Amino acid sequence: MTTKTRYTLLLACGVLLGCSIGKHPDTKSADKGWTSLFNGKDTKDWTVKINHHETGDNFGNTFRVVDGTIQIRYDQYGNFNDQFGHLYYKTPFSYFHLRFEYRFVGKLQQGAPSYTLRNSGVMFHSQDPRTMLKNQDWPISIEMQLLGGLSDGRSRPTGNMCSPGTDVVYKGRVSPDHCIDSRSKTYDGDQWVKAELIVMGSKLITHIIEGDTVLQYSTPTIGGGIVTGHDPKQKIDGKLLSSGYIALQSEGQPVDFRNIEIKQLQGKE
Template identity: 75%
Template sequence: MKNAFFALLISGLTLFSCGLKQNVGASAEDKGWKQLFNGKDINDWFVKIYHHEVGENFGNTFRVEDSIIKIRYDQYDDFNDQFGHLYYKTPYSYYHLKFEYRFVGKLQKGAPSYTLLNSGVMFHSQDPRTMLKEQDWPISIEMQLLAGLGDGKPRPTGNMCSPGTNVVYQGKIAADHCINSSSKTYDGEQWVKGELIVLGDSLIKHIINGDTVLQYSKPQIGGGVANGYDPKIKVDGKLLSSGFIALQSEGQPVDFKNIRIKDLSKLKK
């Protein structure tokens, strides 16, 4: 009886200790994170939409409802290639970014077919105030976000695309504009957790629902795809060690929430 009592007591203390460690760990993990989106408005963000001047939120494309940044096109007619981006006001260099996204609704009339269930988070982007009115894409790196098309075919998310840029992948400059990740396919209107770990102009990691799905290095200006830019901005071969973070609008309604960042500048060598 006495032995059983002590065994029960030790078991209880062990469980309490484990729970305490978990709580301490969770508390420590939360330290250092900054909310980029306050859940109320986008006053700390800039809008730049193709065919429009910086600061013009054409058609109320980027809006806040229910503590969510919603990207919508209900005030558009034809999409007319009005690709847009919502930029946080401060550039970053070494950081860990976390966010959640989901696709909703139908592709806007006139949007390119490749933008179906397609969006992205741009980073190491040029300052939107340096973009010309008729510049379609910012010179930047993109964490491309995709959803499955419901046809049973794989369609990974957390890929890399490179408007006006290049990256080093598997030891050499990537030949393609986009590199697929190893992620699962996520169908339907479900929330997916995305993360970026960016270490200046060295290592970059893409994480989806806790799994590292892609990594590469040496982001730099170069390549094509971006058009209508100021030639002084596009200095091919220049390494990108910092830049702006932006949410993308390209014809597919999409939601973003819980956008936060942790500064990793202490890892600079």
């Protein structure tokens, strides 16, 4: 299956939002057109925004580069104090295929909410970090939520969807849920996990974990709740989201990211 055929098939599946695509093809053509968002040396192309701090303030050296990875750490924090943070790439995207690897390490920071244990994410279609207020907790965005297993034998899927200040259409209707679980496997321990995100503007969004399509939905719009401390002018409920910024999340759990690459796709709204 060619890359072009695959994306056409993904769009066709958008009507049902339940089609299983199966394994992602591994072909030479699929490896063309990729651009690295992270150079492995620094985050000069990225902007930090942490709750309770001004945009650009990398409080506590939260986001740091070590051994070719972006590491998220809290060793200079003390109590976490709801200092949820995000690291934004400088350019917004609309139609794209993002791929990256992540792993959870270490222990949850003191004072972080229990639900953030082995929990992080990649935000997309996000508002510009420069439009966020100092005490805004989350960006208005869509999140590809990343969860690690708790080594307790229980299922804990990753590659889920969460919707801070937004809504999505899932299985033919606007989802009433803030988060939608994927059908992925559970990944325990500190292992690296490969994740992909295929975004066709507002038409279809596909989450892929270790080559398997695990979740699809469409029609992201501004709405819902969860986000607090924001500028009301930025939250225009009902506005369709077809583009925005990509960001890596910090919410109390140490996590690493590497091999962050993007391919821009053809399409228009």
